[in-house]
Amino acid sequence: MKIVSVKGMRDLLPADTVWFQRLEDEARATFAAYNFQEIRTPIVEPTELFTRSVGEETDIVGKEMYTFADRDGASLTLRPEATASVARAYVEHRLWERPGLCKLYYMGPMFRRERPQKGRYRQFYQIGAEVLGGNSPVVDFELLAMLRLLLERCGIQDAELVINSVGCADDRPAYHAALREALGARLPEMCADCQRRAQTNPLRVLDCKVPADQPIIAALPTLESFLDDKCRLHFAQLRQLLDANGISYRVDPRLVRGLDYYTSTAFEFQHGALGAQNALLGGGRYDGLTQALGAPAQAGGGIGFALGADRFVLAMQAAQALSAALTAPAAVIIPLSAGELQPALALAERLRRSGIRIELAESGRKLSRSLELASKLQAGYAVIVGADEAASGQWQLKDLSRGQQQHIDTEGLEARLKEVAAAAPAEVA
RNA sequence: GUGAGUGUAGCUCAGCUUGGUAGAGCGCUGGAUUGUGGCUCCAGUGGUCGAGGGUUCGAAUCCCUCCACUCACCCCA
Structure with missing residues (x-):
């Protein structure tokens, strides 16, 4: 089960x-x-x-x-x-x-x-x-x-x-009494719920939706007058x-x-x-x-x-006045192999502490698979961390909407992602 | 509590009338040669057909019972 x-x-x-x-x-x-x-x-x-x-x-x-x-x-x-x-x-x-x-x-x-x-x-x-x-x-x-x-x-x-x-x-007591009084003779014609309500809570009779009861209800004294x-x-x-x-x-x-x-x-x-x-x-x-x-x-x-x-x-x-807020990561960081996992992790931690939404791709997958994942998550950027990048500290930043990419250091990357987050609020269509 | 409708793959559904033991699309996984995505193509994954019983040589399909879900009544937010 x-x-x-x-x-x-x-x-x-x-x-x-x-x-x-x-x-x-x-x-x-x-x-x-x-x-x-x-x-x-x-x-x-x-x-x-x-x-x-x-x-x-x-x-x-x-x-x-x-x-x-x-x-x-x-x-x-x-x-x-x-x-x-x-x-x-x-x-x-x-x-x-x-x-x-x-x-x-x-x-x-x-x-x-x-x-x-x-x-x-x-x-x-x-x-x-x-x-x-x-x-x-x-x-x-x-x-x-x-x-x-x-x-x-x-x-x-x-x-x-x-x-x-x-x-x-x-x-209210006076109104309750008036309602019961006015209902009096007609009560047997009304729905079972109304008959019960007349005893327990006469106000509720006014809320009845049974069509047959409507003429009777319309004729009842209004609360306003009491x-x-x-x-x-x-x-x-x-x-x-x-x-x-x-x-x-x-x-x-x-x-x-x-x-x-x-x-x-x-x-x-x-x-x-x-x-x-x-x-x-x-x-x-x-x-x-x-x-x-x-x-x-x-x-x-x-x-x-x-x-x-x-x-x-x-x-x-x-x-539909508000589009569903997409909780998309600002960037997906992609370590190309197990050897780049540590620098990729360190970079991710650094950016996350700045409040940037970061996803880390699994290391050792084919790059095309990781980029595909980044696209499906609707990330703005992919950051490729290969052996060269890890050694130089110049990350490969790919703009996923434009398809352009460039080398950028940690400071520059952090500044760029913060800037993008500020420009595009969470509820982008 | 009452009434109606619907239950088939993770999701949306087809198949049921005229029984012959299950399909599509999406998703997911992998592939289309080396570190470049969205599109496309190929392959794979995935279901005790809501459950139980009955009829039948044979039931997703026909019959019965039960269960669940949805919508409505009621009431409320």
Whole structure:
């Protein structure tokens, strides 16, 4: 029996990782510009963290978590998302006592036991950021502006920002009651899922996609009319900021989030070229989450987002705005025979210490084979090290794109390769 | 959890309807005389045809069961 990777968990080979790295580089640079700093939390957390924050009734907690008993009987879970962990760390280390807002980003694998699908895996990668300690709509605006910039930098032009306000702890009970009331008589006509949702989490009914249910859903009272003054004002101010700064968006009164901790502002960037998984990135405000985990009121609210890196990369590839970065060596050094191996090795080490990407060909192969290898690796140059070159220190440098070659000493070679690396960034087509 | 589709070489696939014990392209390895690549040409490498069972003189091909993968529903990022 051949051993293969676990269902829904895949190897990311170099052809994939160049894209992930590119996304991660852009994300780090963008986050840095908005003064976010990185946090790394454990992949394994106490199960209770997720049941208390994400919510006992959500699909994630209800049926998608990888939960297991530790040897001492403690229930542990592979994190299905990271906001809960960041909030936990915020409380654990009393980060609200530090000056200013707490702005953190993370990137790493998450685990949910769903049926694998295009852009959806059981081990998937998220990049996200959280702003803790602030309740102002300006914070919401800055986060959305940052995301718009990140999308631009990654070459994704056709993602649509969709926003909504899902209310808060103060106004939601009234809305839930109103929904149940309005559904009342018509509920038996609806799909089984909706009947269940009406009991467990009425907000989710709004997200139903069953065609037959749509007329009923369309007639339901909108959440907007139940927002309290605080939420209404917050949302209006956010829209004003987006309008004033030229960030386009669509308000979708039916946009809801699947995790219980969300309040007030909810948003998603949607993209067409992803099959059914059109949510490229999503997030929202979660005022009260840190308090639910034990922080005092002064710890403030929070807002954050997470993007699905696997999906995001698909969108980057679809946009073709960035060519796949070729990780080609600057030069392949070719020792012609075993006698030239040592000088070739020494030369390779010298160049590598200068940060130049160097591949060393096997000694003793025919020169034509080694040059063929250099071509296939798409190296810019080949450096031929034969007995004469080893003796004189004048290497034979061959420009593989032009076919020209010349003698050059170590200093000159190093200078040339550095110059070429500087002129041609990694993502040459 | 539900539905549909697909499983043949490392990769992309043909062959299956009309059973006669496996093919192409790419890749990889080597060669086309001495220390010069990309192109071309030649040769080689490589598969228990997803697994098990059945029908048959004979099964990649027909039948059954199972498994895996993919897409979709659901949900989410």
